[in-house]
Amino acid sequence: MSLVSIKSLTRVFDVSKPWLNRVIERLPKRFLTAVSDVSFEIEERSVYALVGESGSGKSTIGKMVVGLLKPSQGTVQIDGVDLMRASDAEIDRIRSDIQMIFQDPFASLNPRWRVRDIIVEPVAARGGKTEGLAEKLLEQVGLSPLDAGKFPHEFSGGQRQRICVARALASEPKLIVCDEPTSALDVSVQAQVLNLMSDLRDEFGLTYLFISHDLTVVQHMADRIGVLYLGRLVEEAAPGDLFDAPLHPYTRMLIEAAPKMDGYGREVVPPTGEIPDPINPPNGCAYHPRCPLAIRRCSAERPVLEQTGTRRVACFRAGELV
């Protein structure tokens, strides 16, 4: 049973210049398509990873899943509840089932609040009982219960991220969206936090939507990976399949370009070109200007995500080698 069901999710931002400028300079309105027609499902108790570079729309999708942003089109269904169409009461009920862990451990915690108040806020704000809750959660994330009375600035980056995890657990959620949770952390601290997240998932039966740009982390954590390029889902597969035999040219380029720990003196032919402007995306397939396999069809028609076995790819020449 899928806990999360995303269908045709689209988000467009209006980035036009102010009305007065547009009138004087006779400019048209400008729209930035951050997410374009993305559909995927997340099974309960699994880890679904969204991977992509900047401008891929992964953070935007994360925010739409938790309800911080409204989609321009498409639906987000969590545990059967359609976030756009459900009544306020239903959304309120489901709010405590969804939580988020952010990227920046320094900005995720209110510097003026004590750790105890930060952690129990999801419960306290809805009138729940909070006696001893903070101390219990601190222990579960590997910190001391005596830390409950301290302030965030007394902790290191890794410890703060643990506090964020504790806060995310407070309302006993089913789904936790993790937006680059370890990108700002050192390697050894990252290992601790990722292990913590794995352990908690086993213990509490959590579902994660894991957003990252780091392929190695995603390979370790995910049960299923979705690759995003310029707001579009281009490939989706299990980690083993994805890394052993990537089908989409972009995925191939990404895997090839990522620095390898044992690639001493490796001379990489770097990828060509740069990510196109999301306000004026290329016609047809967004990747075709940089794609070694591009044919005429790619610049005319946008490929649809098609199922091949347990995988999905959006490419007319998926799997073909150069």
Next chain:
Amino acid sequence: MNTPVLQLDALSVEIPTRHGVLKPVDAVSWDIAKGEILGVVGESGAGKSMTGNAVIGLLDRPARISGGQVLLNGKRIDNLTPAEMRKVRGRQIGMVFQDPLTSLNPLLTIGDQLSETIDAHLHLGRAAARQRAIAALDEVGIPAAKDRIDSYPFEFSGGMRQRVVIALALCAEPSLVIADEPTTALDVSVQAQIIALLKRICRDRGAAVMLVTHDMGVIAETADRVAVMYAGRLAEIGPVAQVLGAPRHPYTHGLMGATPLASKGRSRLAQIPGAMPRLAALPKGCAFHPRCPKAQNRCTVDPRPTVADGAGRVACWFPMGAP
């Protein structure tokens, strides 16, 4: 015997605070030869950026060099006056910082910034400097350099900006380039492009490079030798294949093991217990001993200075793989 381009001789940096004197860099020594890329790797607070700043003389007050020497092409530069140091900076040392957005002056065109630097150090006159600037932009791969030389930094993407910064660092033909996390703020694909550029251009010019980063994958593919720093001290230094492939210091060993790639197939990553100690609370003896699986009594009393070990040096009483 060729003089190394950069020589650090027991360099130490101190910061007096109201909690006591902190030592973010403690007796660090290494040298970089012509055309060689030395990667300086370490986690936050290890002191790698501070070392780079000390070399180039950009330590923020009250931090100051408290011991040791910095020699550039055989001559001391840590005791120069600010005016003399200004001449060295740019002409003999080029810097590439992490954030290309703040490294470039947003109010000047890149042509102006390049020409200004070239003229100031090579005294070519504005017209010749501009030609040099266009050539420099071409070399770093900016398309249509002649047209884009009069653009402002905000008109470039992040990757392009970083290329401009590299051009700026190299335009006065320095013998040493210090790159402090040059690719951390960039996407993976852009990062690959910038690394390839850095390698090629430094090899062509014969410049020595000190590449400071926390990303070990970048180090593996770019550096010739690697220095690993921990709590301000040098833990290990040697050829990259040796340090990353068969690390001798338990910290390096733990670090390599903690990367997700090393734990391929396993559900948990191997982790190093604890955290890097704060400078105000360094353990006695070896700074790593509270977290070290091989720690013994000697480690709690005496920190070992680096000793030669094969092609490199390691600062450990009981290095891994020792007989």
Next chain:
Amino acid sequence: MSDFPQPAAVKPAEQGRLTRLWSSDFAWAFRHSPVAICSMAVVMLLVLAAVFAPLIAPHDPFNPATLNLMNGFTAPGTPNAFTGEQFWLGTDDQGRDVFSTILYGLRISLFVGFAAVLLALVIGVTLGLIAGYVGGWPETIIMRSADVQLTFPSILVALLIFGVAKGFTPVEYRDQVAIWVLIVAIGLSDWVQFARVVRGATLVEKNKEYVQAARLIGRTGPAIMLRHILPNVLSPVLVIATISLALAIIAEATLSFLGVGAPPTQPSLGNLIRIGQGFLFSGEWWILLFPACTLLALALSVNLMGDWLRDALNPRLK
């Protein structure tokens, strides 16, 4: 799962607010700054003198029964030619002891100053929070009103409010409400700087992840503004409030000097200066000098405190 090194000594993890404040970097900087200590001492001295005025003042200068016109124009420290009484700082034209009038005048000045700043702060911070967090039309209305108000010098705005209030109050009550009108006038002319600073700081905090985390769990706008953002935008407000206090005291003195401030029955330092000014060149210098010096000492100390506070709270200057 405790792979974190536990602190060796068992320190009380939770320190009370005062303990934290005393051992903080901020308090340390204070203890090591002669300027901060001196100006704080002067301000405390003046505030205590004003609060305990009825107990300290040797005479009650506003009780007609105790006044003796014959005491007028006595020089400081010298006995009066007629009555033989001595006054530390002399007397004014009506025989009032200058020292006592300063103490009572200080009361009015400080009261009006604090109250006006408090009013400006409450209005300004609230409007700033709303403008920054809500944005859209409320922000436009608030900030444009602020811009319009800034085109007028604040004294003129205060005079305007004063004049309007005077028009609405029946004559008998004018003296009684004068102090309150003064407070409202100065307060309303001063809110803009608070609003601007708070709006800027709110815009910065609004985009931080802890605010998003609060929105995520369903907290309402007012709750977020009050409980999350407000504590984080207060430190520049503190600096502005301190400096505003000095300005408010001087504004009050100016208005009283111009004759539209405190009534003669409750004179403030401004009134005293106005009275004294008339006698400066006829030889009775003490009637002007001592109130003026007190005002100077007060405004200067408060200003210096505000200056020090701004440097102490600025993380970039460390």
